[in-house]
Amino acid sequence: MTTDAPIRSLRDDALFVSANGIGQGHLTRQLAVARRLQKGVTAAFLTMSYSASIVRDLGFAAHFLPHHHLTGEEPAVWNARLAEEIELLLDARASRTLVYDVNFVFDGVIEVLRRRQDLRSVWIRRAMWPQHHAAYLGAGVHFSTIIEPGEFAESYDAGPTVLARERVTMVPPVLLLDPGERMGREEARIALGLPQEATVVLLDIARASSPALSERHRQIDALLSARGVHAVELNSALAAAAERTSHRPGHSRLTLYPAWRFSKAFDAMIVRASYNTFHENIAGAMPTLFVPDEAVDMDRQVDRARFAADNDLALFCRLDAPEDEMRAAVGTLLKADARARLTRACEDFLAARGGWRNGADDIADMIMPASIQMMKRE
DSSP states (O other), X not given: OOOOSOGGGGSEEEEEEEOXXXXXXXXXXXXXXXXXXXXXXXXXXXXXXXXXXXXXXXXOEEEEOOOHHHHOXXXXXXXXXXXXXXXXXXXXXXXXXXXXXXXXXXXXXXXXXXXXXXXEEEEEOOSOOOGGGGGGGGGGGGOSEEEEEOOTTGGGOOSGGGGOOTTEEEESOOOSSOGGGSOOHHHHHHHHTOOSSSEEEEEEOOOSSHHHHHHXXXXXXXXXXXXXXXXXXXXXXXXXXXXXXXXXXTEEEEEOTXXXXXXXXXXEEEEOOOHHHHHXXXXXXXXXXXXXXXXXXXXXXXXXXXXXXXXXXXXXXXXXXXXXXXXXXHHHHTOHHHHHHHHXXXXXXXXXXXXXXXXXXXXXXXXXXXXXXXXXXX
């Protein structure tokens, strides 16, 4: 029996749309879902993230559309182009589902959703919003499904999404890799060229701001003053052309993605409390000093860090902390007994929650082909 129907009509396809000009959080959450899609569902990405290459590295088609801040276009002109690009991809791939992960919903995306009422649209809307982003919540009316990835620190969330969950599906925390997908300690250190016997500490707090850079240098100095410590700075994949070598012994720079795959190579970490890093480090029982990014438009990283410190899951130091406070926090992190205590606390915390479960599996199940959904209901 033959059919004239195009091959594309026989498959389910999901188009993932994200922004992320600064970090990789939104794109990484989408990749977590895409790599867990059921057999029979294909996926492609339209992203404004400068790290679009990581999508291709994981085997997915990636289409890069720079934000109008980069192109210099008027917002209205750019949004019209965004809508056109999305619709071209939807048609070319016969996509039945659009998955969006940006807290602000662009007008171009809203225009597509208005035109295509039969399109299944999913907004993955992370919590811990700053209060001044509350006006963004209204865009939820345009989506058929809103999903909120879980937060270990949900009891400390006082943001506007907490009171806007009437149409929201809650899932466990979403991560690209499960804890069991990480390399072993020795294997990871060999892969990264790190000394087997040293106390190796990963440092990832710097952004473009001068306070972060200044704090990074202070913490490196504190680490290198300790005997037998090797400090590793994590370069952002968005700035792979940045400094790659170190001029000091016991200090190196690496560009890694996904960095968590190698996390067992490190004895401890000094990092921001971004969504992915925070949940990775607690789920992976990594001794951590959180130094949250408190920039005005960032998620409420400081609340995650406070939750971790208040529950003895991690250490906490603010970016502008006095020198003696910062050095004391780093000194505590370098003590083996303190690290062992933090590891046990994270393990106990996860056990009390019933163990690790990845919300990306739940979201992927929601995007399964309609035929499989019908079979499951039967």
